[in-house]
Amino acid sequence: MRTSIATVSLSGALTEKLTAAARAGFDGVEIFENDLLASPLTPEEVRARCADLGLSIDLYQPMRDIEAVPAEEFGRNLRRAEHKFRLMERLGADTVLVCSSVSPLAEDDDALAAFQLRRLAELAEGFGIRVAYEALAWGRHVSTYDHAWRIVEAADHPALGTCLDSFHILARGSDPKGIEDIPGEKIFFLQLADAPLMAMDVLQWSRHYRCFPGQGGFDVAGLVGHVMRAGYEGPLSLEVFNDVFRQAEAGPTAVDALRSLLVLQESVGLTEPPAPVVPTGIAFAELVTPDVEPLSEILEALGFARTARHRSKPVDLWQQGEARLLLNTGPAARRDGTQLAAVGLESPDPAGAARRAEALLAPVLPRRRAPEDAPLDAVAAPDGTELFFCATDRPGLPSWTGDFEPVAHKPPVAGGVHRIDHLALTQPWHQFDEAALFHHSVLGLGAQESVDVADPYGLLRSRAVTNADGSVRIALGVGAAPSADEGGRAQHIALATDDIVTAARRFRDAGGRPLPIPANYYDDLAAKYELADGELEAYRELGILYDRDADGAFRHCYTETVGRVFFELVQRDAGHRGYGAQNAPVRLAAQHVRRPVR
C-alpha cells in the first residue's frame, strides 16, 4: 500500500515536514491547511517541492462546517469551497477532507446534509476534485462512520465518498466490522492514528494524545483489516495530533511514523518483511569511559575479572558467569564521558535480525569496525545505543569473542553474579513511545505496562521490554519533561545473583561503596513484611531493597554512579516480573544525595 502522513503530525515549517516525510520514505502527504497558510511558499512552489521530493499530495484538509446548514449559510460555504478548490488546483491535490459539522447552525437533517454534500461534490467535480466526508467523534449531529456513510450513500455522487479515521471510529467505541459493508471505491481516504486508552474528553484526547499505530491501545490493525476487506485501495495515511511530536525533531519522528505503518502492514498480512528474530540473551554490555579506574574498581569488588583484551582496540572484557562487560577507553569515551554505548544481543540468527531491523528502518552500522575484526551485524536504537546481534562462541558463526585475546586472571569467585538481569536505558524525552515500539517491532520483545516513578525533582516513566523467558530485559526510562537532571539521564546495568546478601557483602568487603539507603526505609519494611530472622538486619546493613508481589520477591541494591552509569545487584524470584519500581523513589532520592563519582 502507499504510505502517507499528514503534515500536522510533524514539527516545524512546511518545508521541514515535507523533507522529513520524504527522507523517511513516505510516498505522499496530507497537506494540513494551517501549514500551508503559514508557509511563505506559494501553492505552486509547494507542489513543485513535493514533486522534487517524490511526494504526492494525497489530501488537502480540512474543510469544516459545510453541510446541513440554512441555504444562505450554505451559499457562503460553497463560495468558500470554490476558493479552496481553486487553491487545490494550484497545489495539484485532488481529494479534500470535509469533517462533519460542529457548527451550532447545523441541523439534524440527514437529507439536507446529503443534498448539500451532493451540491458540494458537483462543484468539486468541475475541478476534478473528490470530496471525502468524515465523521468527527464530536460532530454535532454526525459522529459515527456509519452515519457519515449513510449520508454519502444518499447523496449518491461519484465525486463524494467517505474518509475513515481510526481515531474517530475507535475512540467512539464503534464496531469497525460494518466498514466491510461500504463499497471500497467509496472509501476515498483512510487516516490512521492510535491513542493510549484514556477516560477523557474525546476532543482533548484527539487533539493532544494521538500516537502512531502500535504505540497506543487501539486495535488499529483490526480496523485496517476491515477496510482492506471492503476493497479500499488508497493510501494508509497517518494523522496524529500529539503535543510531544509537535516539539520533537521532524526527521526521527517521520522515521518512527513510517516504521509504525510498516509494522501495521505486516500485521494485517499486506507485506512480509523478514521475520523478527527474538534475542535469547544479553551477550555483553559495552561501557565507554575516559578513565577505566572507577569502573574497574567497582567491577572487581563485584567479583568480575578482566579476562581478555581486544586485539586491536583499547577494550577490555570483564566477565563473571555469563555476565560480560566491555570497557572501552577509545575516542568516543573521551568525548561522551562514561556511559553505556552498546549492547550485544545473543541472536539465533544475527544476519536475519539485522535484515529485520533494516527493513524496519533501523540505521544499520558497518559490519566491521576494522579489517581484523569479526563481522558483526549491528543497528542503532532510537537513543543511539548500538545493538549488536551476536552468536557468542557458536560453531559456524563469527563470534565477537574471537577479537579478544585472553589475559591471565584470578579464577572467578563462587556464588556471585551469573548474568545480566536487565539493562535500564534512559530515552530521549521526545521518543519514549517510539522506543517501546522500536524494541517491540524490530527486536520482537514484548512491552510491559508503563509505570510512573516519583523522583524528588519530577515524575519519571519507565516501561520494560522483554523476551518470553526474561533472559533479555530492557527497562526504558524517561523524565516527565525535558530536563538536564542527572538522575533522570542515568543508565544502569542490573546483574543477577542467586544470593544478594553474599554478593552485596562481598562487594562491600572488597571496598565497594553501596548506595546508602535511609534507615527509615527499613522501618517501613519491618512494618510491611514479616521477614525471616536476620533478613531485615542484613538488608539494612548492606543497603538492600525489597519488593514482593504475588509472583515472589525482588531484592536489589546499587553501586555508586560513575558518569552516567551505575550497577545494580538483583536477586529475582523465578516468577517476579518487576524491577523494584516501588523502591525507585527511595533509590532516586539516595542518588540525589550522593552525586556521581565523575
Added chain:
Amino acid sequence: MRTSIATVSLSGALTEKLTAAARAGFDGVEIFENDLLASPLTPEEVRARCADLGLSIDLYQPMRDIEAVPAEEFGRNLRRAEHKFRLMERLGADTVLVCSSVSPLAEDDDALAAFQLRRLAELAEGFGIRVAYEALAWGRHVSTYDHAWRIVEAADHPALGTCLDSFHILARGSDPKGIEDIPGEKIFFLQLADAPLMAMDVLQWSRHYRCFPGQGGFDVAGLVGHVMRAGYEGPLSLEVFNDVFRQAEAGPTAVDALRSLLVLQESVGLTEPPAPVVPTGIAFAELVTPDVEPLSEILEALGFARTARHRSKPVDLWQQGEARLLLNTGPAARRDGTQLAAVGLESPDPAGAARRAEALLAPVLPRRRAPEDAPLDAVAAPDGTELFFCATDRPGLPSWTGDFEPVAHKPPVAGGVHRIDHLALTQPWHQFDEAALFHHSVLGLGAQESVDVADPYGLLRSRAVTNADGSVRIALGVGAAPSADEGGRAQHIALATDDIVTAARRFRDAGGRPLPIPANYYDDLAAKYELADGELEAYRELGILYDRDADGAFRHCYTETVGRVFFELVQRDAGHRGYGAQNAPVRLAAQHVRRPVR
C-alpha cells in the same frame, strides 16, 4: 486559621520541602510517608528540623487498605499500624490519615469497617494518636465523604474522626452542604486542592492535575465555608499532586501555595487583607536594551517621539497619545539584552495596591531607586517583571513623570497609536497557573479562558487577564514544555490604533519593517470573509491579520523582533475581547522564518 501543606506538594528532598514551607510562612506540614522513607534524617531529626523551622507536623499520611478486611489480614494491618504509631511518636505527629481501602480484599460491609476502624482507634489512643478516615474518590466501597462519616459515626470512638479532602469531594460531584451535619470536632483534618475541570479518569486527574485553590475550576471556597460552619478548627492544609510542581523549584511554589490559602481565607471571610486596587490603565512599559538604536528606529517609524529624559538615569520616555514607553540603557540592559522589564499600572491608590500585594506575598521593591527619584510603589510579578503602581500627573500624589525632563521633539502625528492595547508576557514554564492567580488576586484582574496556540515547534498556551473596561490587558503565555526556543520566550507590546491601515502604512513608509505574512494567509481570508473593496488588498500589502467573532473584528500587524521584544499594532472593535489567537500560528511561523534583529 493555621495553614499547612503536604510535603508531596513540593519538589525536592524532605529538608528542601520543609525549608521552603517555613520560609513561605506556613504554620505546619503534612509529612507524606514516601518523603520520610527517602530521607536520610531520622524521625527525631525531622521533628527537630521542623521545630527549628517553626513548623508543626499536623498529619502523617497515608495509611492505606486498613479496614473491612478478613480478620487475619486485619491482624497484619494492626501490626503495621503499630509500627507506624511508634514512628509517629518519634516524629511527634499526633494525627494519621487513613484512606478508604482500594484493596480487592476489602468487603462491602460498613459494620465491619466501623468495627475495625474502632479497633485501630483504640490502638492509636494508647499512643496519643488520632485517626482521620478519608474517602478516596476511587475507594473500593467507600468513595464519598458522607459514607466515610457514617462509618466513623458508627465506630464511635474519640480517637477516630474524618478527614475531608476538597478534591475527592468535588471531583465526585458530591454536594458539600452535608458537611455541615458533621460535628466540627469530628472533622479531624481538612485537605485542600483545586483542579481544572476535566472529563477524565479520577485517579489520573487526582495524581497529576491537582492545583492550588483558585487555580482550577472547583468551588473550594464554598466547600471551606461549609466546613467552617460545621465548626472545624484545625488547619487549612494543601495536598496537591501535580506533575509540574514536582519539577518546579520548591521555594516559589511554596509562596504561590500560601498565597492561594490567603486568598481563600479572604474569600470565605476568615481574614481581611487590604482590598484589591484594580488598575485603571497602563501608565508605561519599560524596555531595557543594551543598544537604543533598533528600538528607536521602530518607535519613530510607529510615530512615537522621544519626549523626555530621566533626570539621573539613562532612560528615555517615548510617547504617542497615552502610550508611553521607557527605553532604559542602564546596567540591567547590558546583562539581559533587550526585554520588557517593568510595567507601570495606573492605580487609584498606589500605596493601597502595594499593601495588597505585600499582604499576598508579592516581593515589594524599594520605593525609591535613587534619592532624587519620586517614591513609587512597586512589586515583582512571578516572571520577574517589575510592576509599578502609578498616579500619572495626578494632584497630591508623586508622579513618575516628575523624574523626567522634557526634551524638544516634533509634534505627534495625527491618527496613530493612542494607547497600549495589551502586553504579552511569557511566563516561566513551571508557573503559568500561578501567574494567572497572582494577577487575579494581587491586582484584581479577571482571568479569561486559557487557549492553545500551535507554534510550528510546539503548542503554546495563552491566558489573558484584564480589568473590567479592558484598559488593562495582559496576555500571559507559556510554552508546552520547558524550552530554549526564542519565539516561545518573546514578549510584546500591542499598541492601539483607530485606523490600522493608515498606521501600518505610515510605519512602512517611515522605513519600518513589518513582519511579512504569507500570501496563502490572504487567499484564506478571501475564502472566509467578504471584505469591503480594497480592504483585503490593503491587508495583504501591509501584513495585516484579521479576525472576527460575534463581538466584532480584530485587525493586527507586527514589527520585527529586537532581542526578546516586538510590537503589534491593534485595531480592536469595541466589543472584541480576543487577541487574534486564530492568527497566532501564522504569526509564529513568520517569526521563525525571520529571526530577531539581535
